[in-house]
Amino acid sequence: xxxLPAGLGFAFLVLPLLALVVRAPWRALPSLLVSxxxxxxxRLSLVCATSATLLCLVLGVPLAWVLARADFPGRRLxxxxxxxxxxxxxxVGGVAxxxxxxxxxxxxxxxxxxxxxxxxxxxxxVIIAEAFVAMPFLVIAVEGALRxxxxxxxxxxxxxxxSRGTVxxxxxxxxxxxxxxAGAVLCFARALGEFGATIxxxxxxxxVTQTTPIAVYLALESDPPAAIALSLVLLGVSVxxxxxxxDRWMTGASR
Amino acid sequence: MTLEPGSPGLxxxxxxxxxxxTLEVSLEVGAGEVLALLGPNGAGKSTALQCLAGLLPLSAGxxxxxxxxxxxxxxxxxxxxxERRVGMVFQDYLLFPHLSAVDNVAFGxxxxxxxxxxxxxxxxxxxxxxDLADLADVRPAALSGGQAQRVALARALATRPRLLLLDxxxxxxxxxxxxxxxxxxxxxxxxxxxxxxxxxxxxxxxMVLADRLVVVEGGRVVQQGTPxxxxxxxxxxxxxxxxxxxxxxxxxxxxxxDVEGGGTLTTAAPVVGEVFLAFAPSAVALHRDEPTGSARxxxxxxVAGLEQRGDTVRVELDASPRVLADVTVAAVAALDLTLGAxxxxxxxxxxxxCYPA
Numbered sequence: 229x230x231x232l233p234a235g236l237g238f239a240f241l242v243l244p245l246l247a248l249v250v251r252a253p254w255r256a257l258p259s260l261l262v263s264x265x266x267x268x269x270x271r272l273s274l275v276c277a278t279s280a281t282l283l284c285l286v287l288g289v290p291l292a293w294v295l296a297r298a299d300f301p302g303r304r305l306x307x308x309x310x311x312x313x314x315x316x317x318x319x320v321g322g323v324a325x326x327x328x329x330x331x332x333x334x335x336x337x338x339x340x341x342x343x344x345x346x347x348x349x350x351x352x353x354v355i356i357a358e359a360f361v362a363m364p365f366l367v368i369a370v371e372g373a374l375r376x377x378x379x380x381x382x383x384x385x386x387x388x389x390x391s392r393g394t395v396x397x398x399x400x401x402x403x404x405x406x407x408x409x410a411g412a413v414l415c416f417a418r419a420l421g422e423f424g425a426t427i428x429x430x431x432x433x434x435x436v437t438q439t440t441p442i443a444v445y446l447a448l449e450s451d452p453p454a455a456i457a458l459s460l461v462l463l464g465v466s467v468x469x470x471x472x473x474x475d476r477w478m479t480g481a482s483r
Numbered sequence: 484m485t486l487e488p489g490s491p492g493l494x495x496x497x498x499x500x501x502x503x504x505t506l507e508v509s510l511e512v513g514a515g516e517v518l519a520l521l522g523p524n525g526a527g528k529s530t531a532l533q534c535l536a537g538l539l540p541l542s543a544g545x546x547x548x549x550x551x552x553x554x555x556x557x558x559x560x561x562x563x564x565x566e567r568r569v570g571m572v573f574q575d576y577l578l579f580p581h582l583s584a585v586d587n588v589a590f591g592x593x594x595x596x597x598x599x600x601x602x603x604x605x606x607x608x609x610x611x612x613x614d615l616a617d618l619a620d621v622r623p624a625a626l627s628g629g630q631a632q633r634v635a636l637a638r639a640l641a642t643r644p645r646l647l648l649l650d651x652x653x654x655x656x657x658x659x660x661x662x663x664x665x666x667x668x669x670x671x672x673x674x675x676x677x678x679x680x681x682x683x684x685x686x687x688x689x690m691v692l693a694d695r696l697v698v699v700e701g702g703r704v705v706q707q708g709t710p711x712x713x714x715x716x717x718x719x720x721x722x723x724x725x726x727x728x729x730x731x732x733x734x735x736x737x738x739x740x741d742v743e744g745g746g747t748l749t750t751a752a753p754v755v756g757e758v759f760l761a762f763a764p765s766a767v768a769l770h771r772d773e774p775t776g777s778a779r780x781x782x783x784x785x786v787a788g789l790e791q792r793g794d795t796v797r798v799e800l801d802a803s804p805r806v807l808a809d810v811t812v813a814a815v816a817a818l819d820l821t822l823g824a825x826x827x828x829x830x831x832x833x834x835x836x837c838y839p840a
Binding site for chain 1: 538573577
């Protein structure tokens, strides 16, 4: 009874990807991938997604630590707020960033007036938009790793004379390293695919803010083979991400 | 015993209040002395160790080690764990899984400011002392339980602590390795000059390893003394049931041991020199006539005491050596055991634990 809808569900998820692979201009692919437009978009995406992931690591790991370890009033609320970007439509995120950091934004107007800095529609804006939507992935993964880590290792390190900083550096972080790298990979994948927040906060200037997903969207009109080639690259990256997380996720169902 | 001010010992009055549970235990341990906290699970033994380690603050009382106050809530003193000269071996050892054996042992030396190379050299030296020099570069996951225990011991001792804490040091081991690890551990404790407090729920471990026992029940000390004293005169049911071992000291030659105070016992494996022998009262069978079974230890005595404990009766025999036996109520009736009755005791050699004195 359930086999038919189950099969349909599977086909529904897999057939579009199959179509992408089948209809790809394989012969023209090498020349498409080295064309300047495609190369520029891919390079920009790589730089922005990597920078966004680093930004998320620098800010997200301490945030995860506070959520997992510190006990303060309103922690549940903070935790809920941190996860908002997960469910928020990315376009809304982009608009919100504009209202904060735009030239007339809450903070942006002072950045402009005092330092002459204007963030929107720059590569920096792309990185900020991507980090905004991707950071919750990292925070949740790292917080989970911290919660499931055996804190008695930290006790053992303390009895051996290690200060709190030493314990964090030599025991806690190495122990949760798998959780951090899984979170970083997820974070990177989410940043790489970011579209809505980026286009509304950073726009679409080739070489500056036009990342691969945006380039795909625009090329669908003007240059469909290029759009397919870029899509294939993004699909390839997704598969890589899945493979790198397989121990964590594909065996997760049996736990 | 009382400690002079400034003596290298531990003097602690541990009081901890935790949700509906109060621990109140006084401990005095001299340098080189091994004290065992013995008690059922939930008696508060591990809590006491955590207080001494500095992982848990006292609610009241105080702890002084080698003349230095570590914790005194009234005076507002609390020395955190990293600043205490205390080493701890945890129940499941807690070797850092991402570090090799030698780096585990070197960890404390590094944390206390030693250089990397020197710390590693010393760590290798410590691993050599616990006979693990060839496993220095192995990760903890690849070590057997007994090996992991020795690495944990080396790690705790490497920082030269004044106080060594052992939390159920043998509980995670299977029976076959336990005997060997137990006698190794005793050798290392003998060589250690500081104070040792170990926690165990196993009376045999406690008696083999410790110079003095403190029996804790429900957060309070119910009895203390040398292992022999506690075994001979248990004061509570728990002590009687678990600690009420037959414990003897004697001189061994081959498989035969001449027991101090008279009598001879036969052990399963040959031993030499001064030894302790121990077996549980439940390992003793009583017979009206000389038994013909396989038990290699048989001797005759007179019933000197009968005490019912639940559905068993503890029988004390005036014999050489004196012995306690746990038998069923039915057996008491069948054997017609009354004060002064003459009976045979029988114990299999394999039931007797034997360890160097």
